[in-house]
Amino acid sequence: MENTSVQHASVQDKETVRSCPFDFAQQLEFDPQLKELLTEEPVSRIRMAYGEGEAWLVTRYEDVRTVTTDRRFSRSAVLGRDFPRMTPEPIVQAESINLMDPPASSRLRSLVAKSFTPRRVEQMREGTQRVVDRLLDGMEDEGSPADFVARVSSPLPLITICEALDIPEVDRPWLRAHALTMMNVGAAGKEDAVRAKAELRGYFTELTAERRRSPGQDLISTLATARDGDELLDDKELAVMAMVLLITGQDTTTYELGNIAYTLLTRPQLLKTLQAEPERLPRTIEELLRYIPFRKGVGIPRIALEDVELGGVAIKAGDVVHVSYLTANRDSAKFDRPDELDPDRPSIPHMTFGWGAHHCLGAPLATMELEVAFATLLARFPALRLDAEPEDIRWNTTSIWRYPLALPVTW
Numbered sequence: 256m257e258n259t260s261v262q263h264a265s266v267q268d269k270e271t272v273r274s275c276p277f278d279f280a281q282q283l284e285f286d287p288q289l290k291e292l293l294t295e296e297p298v299s300r301i302r303m304a305y306g307e308g309e310a311w312l313v314t315r316y317e318d319v320r321t322v323t324t325d326r327r328f329s330r331s332a333v334l335g336r337d338f339p340r341m342t343p344e345p346i347v348q349a350e351s352i353n354l355m356d357p358p359a360s361s362r363l364r365s366l367v368a369k370s371f372t373p374r375r376v377e378q379m380r381e382g383t384q385r386v387v388d389r390l391l392d393g394m395e396d397e398g399s400p401a402d403f404v405a406r407v408s409s410p411l412p413l414i415t416i417c418e419a420l421d422i423p424e425v426d427r428p429w430l431r432a433h434a435l436t437m438m439n440v441g442a443a444g445k446e447d448a449v450r451a452k453a454e455l456r457g458y459f460t461e462l463t464a465e466r467r468r469s470p471g472q473d474l475i476s477t478l479a480t481a482r483d484g485d486e487l488l489d490d491k492e493l494a495v496m497a498m499v500l501l502i503t504g505q506d507t508t509t510y511e512l513g514n515i516a517y518t519l520l521t522r523p524q525l526l527k528t529l530q531a532e533p534e535r536l537p538r539t540i541e542e543l544l545r546y547i548p549f550r551k552g553v554g555i556p557r558i559a560l561e562d563v564e565l566g567g568v569a570i571k572a573g574d575v576v577h578v579s580y581l582t583a584n585r586d587s588a589k590f591d592r593p594d595e596l597d598p599d600r601p602s603i604p605h606m607t608f609g610w611g612a613h614h615c616l617g618a619p620l621a622t623m624e625l626e627v628a629f630a631t632l633l634a635r636f637p638a639l640r641l642d643a644e645p646e647d648i649r650w651n652t653t654s655i656w657r658y659p660l661a662l663p664v665t666w
Contacts, residue, residue: 271296271299271300272300272301272302272309273288273292273299273300273301273302273312274301274302275288275301275302275303275312275552276303276304277289277303277304277341277551277552277553278304278440278551278652279551280551280650280651280652280657281650282517282645282648282650283514283517283518283547283548283657284548285548285581285585285594286548286551286552286581289314289552289579289581289582290582290585292312292314292579292582293314293315293579293582293585293586297313297314297315297318297566298311298312298313298314298315298318298565298566298567298568298570299311299312299314300312301339301577302339303339303340303341303552304340304341304440304442305339305340305341305342305343305442306337306338306339306340307336307337307338307339308339308575309339309575310338310339310556310574310575310576310577311568311570311574311575311576311577312553312577312578312579313565313566313576313577313578313579314578314579314582314583314586315566315582315583315586315588316583316584316586316588316589316606317586317588317589318565318566318578319578319579319580319582319583319606319610320583320610320611321565322557322565322576322578323557323578323609323610323611323612323613324610324611324612325563326356326357326560327559327560327561327563328557328558328559328560328563328576329356329557329558329560330353330354330355330356330360330555330557330612330613331354331355331356331359332557332558332560333347333354333555333556333557333558333575334349334354336558336575338556338575339556339575339577340556341440341551341552341553341655342437342438342439342440342448342655343440343441343442343444343445343448344437344445344448344449344452346437346438346452346555347555350491350492350494350495351495351496351499352364352367352496352499352613353499353555353613354555356612357612360612360613361612362483362486363488363492363496364612364616365483366478366481366482366483366486366487366488367478367481367496367616368616369477369481370474370477370478370481370616371616371617371619371620373619376619376620376623377623379415379419379620379623380623380627382415382418382419383411383415383623383624383627384627384631386411386414386415386418387407387411387627387628387631387632388631390406390407390410390411391406391407391631391632391635391636393406394406394407395635399642399664399665399666400642400663400664400665401663401664401665402661402662402663402664403513403516403662403663403664404513404658404659404660404661404662405661407512407516407628407632408509408510408512408513408516408658408662409509411508411509411512411624411628412504412505412506412508412509412512412621412624413427413431413505413509414427415504415505415508415620415624416500416501416504416505416620417430417501419473419474419504419620420473420474420475420497420500420501420504421471421472421473421474421475421476422462422501426458430455430458430501431505433451433454433455434451434455434501434502434505434506435654436448436451437451437452437455437502438506438654438655438656439653439654440551440653440654440655441653455498455501456494456495456498459494459495459497459498459501460490460494462475462494462497463475463479463490463493463494463497464490464494466479467479467480467490467493474500475493475497478493478496478497479493500617503615503617504617504620504621506656507549507607507608507615507621508621508624508625509658510549510550510656510657510658511543511544511547511549511621511625512624512625512628513658513659513662514543514547514549514657514658514659515540515543515547515625515629516629516632516662516664517641517645517648517659517662518543518546518547518596519629520639520640520641520662520664521641521645522596523640525539525596525598526633526639528598529629529633530633530634530637533630533633533634535598536626536629536630536633537622537626538598538602539598540622540625540626540629541602541605541622542596542597542598542600543596544605544607544608544622545584545590545605545607546584546596547657548581548657549607549656549657549658550581550655550656550657551655551656551657552579552581552655553577553578553579554577554580555613556575556576556577556578557575557576557578558573558574558575558576559571559572559573559574559576560572580606580607580609580610583606583610584605584606584607589603590603608621636664636666637666638666639664639665639666640664640665640666641662641663641664641665642663642664642665643663648661648662649661
């Protein structure tokens with residue numbers, strides 16, 4: 256017990272508070288600061304670019320699992336707090352499922368999960384295949400070389416989620432631009448981010464009200480009419496949920512399409528193996544999802560509701576606690592040789608889609624899109640290769656996401 260208090264005192268010392276801008280963006284290299292925290296101070300005290308005060312950062316797999324499943328850590332308690340974060344304007348909203356704790360979030364998750372059952376996702380596979388075929392037709396017609404980002408990874412998830420939500424084609428570029436504005440990390444973008452969030456919310460408030468009056472076969476209509484006993488989503492919950500689906504339904508998948516393509520194209524032997532043995536693709540995609548640092552830093556924190564000891568450190572009631580899914584995916588206590596890409600690795604669940612009550616409900620849809628896209632790409636373009644030196648690829652540096660801005664390919 257005495258050892259814990261000594262350790263706690265040293266961590267609380269202001270000299271040991273780390274400044275963490277989390278702005279590392281060197282291709283898909285792992286952030287060295289995160290790696291250092293994982294190995295040297297797995298529960299550490301940090302200060303971030305925006306928000307008041309300090310926060311804890313939890314980096315080990317088992318500790319992350321504790322924070323994301325233990326009721327003593329609350330997402331909803333961040334409401335009204337200017338919590339330490341990466342973006343000038345918080346991305347989340349009060350009615351969002353992302354800011355709810357069980358049992359409130361359990362009700363919403365139960366309703367939303369009806370839209371992402373294995374049967375529903377399998378029904379969407381056919382539509383996704385049509386979109387992929389159309390995009391690859393366009394890429395082939397344009398001729399070699401072509402930009403994989405512009406031709407496939409940028410449009411595919413947006414088209415897929417917009418078709419699933421039945422959003423008019425004319426509105427899609429506007430919605431995509433607003434979603435991107437909310438993710439920027441520059442201080443100068445705060446006003447734009449506030450306005451983008453308000454305008455997106457207004458758009459979905461009108462759209463969801465219309466679907467409630469006249470439901471169709473789309474995901475929003477399914478959400479508007481889904482019942483859990485007598486429970487329905489209320490109007491605000493429905494509008495925010497549709498907005499969350501639009502943003503999360505394209506972001507991670509868009510960037511992972513580019514990241515996975517880059518990773519495969521810079522590993523020709525792995526590419527050849529998958530072309531020769533396409534049945535290995537689903538498991539390889541899971542390993543790529545674990546291995547690739549698809550974003551920067553951390554997301555939405557939690558608040559400790561009572562004093563908790565974690566990793567030998569005393570966390571006080573009211574403290575802000577961030578977790579890193581990126582470091583959890585690279586924890587050597589969980590994954591043998593965690594910094595190696597090993598498609599034959601024993602199957603251990605990665606945390607790329609989150610964990611616990613906030614595990615991404617759309618993860619089956621994202622995984623299905625990745626499988627369809629790469630199975631089709633590798634079959635249609637057996638001689639596919641990168642049409643640039645890896646060091647010449649330009650990467651995003653302005654938002655929370657890691658991805659290539661363009662990926663010239665030839666075949």
